Amino acid sequence: xMRHWSRIVTLSCLALLPTAVWAEADLGARIALKxxxxxxxxxxKTFGQIMSIPVEIDPAIRQPVxxxxxxxxxxxxxxxxxxxVGCDWRLEGGKLKVTAQPKPAAEPATPPSLEKPxxxxxxxxxxxxxxxxxxxxxxxxxxxxxxxxxKITLSIENQGLRSVxxxxxxxxxxxWRVIEGSRxxxxxxxx
Numbered sequence: 619x620m621r622h623w624s625r626i627v628t629l630s631c632l633a634l635l636p637t638a639v640w641a642e643a644d645l646g647a648r649i650a651l652k653x654x655x656x657x658x659x660x661x662x663k664t665f666g667q668i669m670s671i672p673v674e675i676d677p678a679i680r681q682p683v684x685x686x687x688x689x690x691x692x693x694x695x696x697x698x699x700x701x702x703v704g705c706d707w708r709l710e711g712g713k714l715k716v717t718a719q720p721k722p723a724a725e726p727a728t729p730p731s732l733e734k735p736x737x738x739x740x741x742x743x744x745x746x747x748x749x750x751x752x753x754x755x756x757x758x759x760x761x762x763x764x765x766x767x768x769k770i771t772l773s774i775e776n777q778g779l780r781s782v783x784x785x786x787x788x789x790x791x792x793x794w795r796v797i798e799g800s801r802x803x804x805x806x807x808x809x
Contacts, residue, residue, distance in 0.1 A: 643708075644669040646691040646755040653683040658703045665696060666714050679705050732756070732780040732796075742769045745790055751781060752786075753804040758796065761805040766792055 644691060649668065653661055658679050666673030669692065681703040687695055696707050700716070707716045737754075745768045753760035756779060770789055774782055783794050787806070797803040 644671075645691060645696075647692050647693055648689050649692055650688040651690075651695045651699075652688075654684050656684070658699070658705075661699055662705075662714075662716050665692065665699075668692065669714065671709075671714055672710060673714045673716065675716045676705065676718045678718065679703055680757075688765045705744045731778070731800045732783075733778040735778055736782065737775045738782060739773045741771050743771070745770045745786070746771075748786065749804070749806055752783060755779065756802070756804065758802045758804040761797070761803050763792075763807040765808045766790065766806055 647668070651661075658681060659675055659677075661683050662675050662679070663673050671719060683699055683703050685695075685698055686701055687698055690698075699705075700707055702720045705716050706719055707714060709715075728783050735766070745766060746762060748770055749762060749766070750760055769771060770786060772782070772785060772789075772801075776787060777785075783804075787794055791809050793809055794806045797805055
């Protein structure tokens with residue numbers, strides 16, 4: 619497979635140190651880096667060439683890199699490249715080692731708080747459907763005892779869902795609780 623070096627516009631070392639001191643001093647050398655949609659593998663290999671050290675690059679690093687910096691240290695340029703493509707770098711055993719950063723786990727959607735105020739007005743509504751709706755608003759699963767049934771009438775303004783559930787259960791002779799887990803469960807049973 620032929621690499622497209624034409625996308626690397628400019629990468630020049632403006633200050634060179636003797637190769638014997640590259641192990642640490644190379645990170646302070648000043649360079650200019652101008653690339654547009656370049657292969658990150660090629661850009662990172664170029665850093666190894668500048669520092670005259672071997673490079674180990676995680677093949678998972680694939681996002682094209684576009685960056686323009688002038689008169690910055692090799693350390694700063696490496697940091698900028700890695701920040702833009704999601705990688706980490708380190709000098710280890712005389713090599714530049716570059717690894718992909720782990721993808722962050724998707725944060726679960728935060729369900730509405732039991733204290734968040736709502737308004738609710740219902741007349742002769744099916745109790746099971748009302749409880750299912752409250753569980754859905756909370757993004758909770760519902761564990762509803764089969765004995766819970768009937769109709770309910772409510773008119774509540776600016777009250778939290780905790781208060782709504784308390785009012786429902788006071789009318790329907792039930793008790794409720796939240797069972798914590800990866801997805802919380804609203805459990806409703808007769809008193």
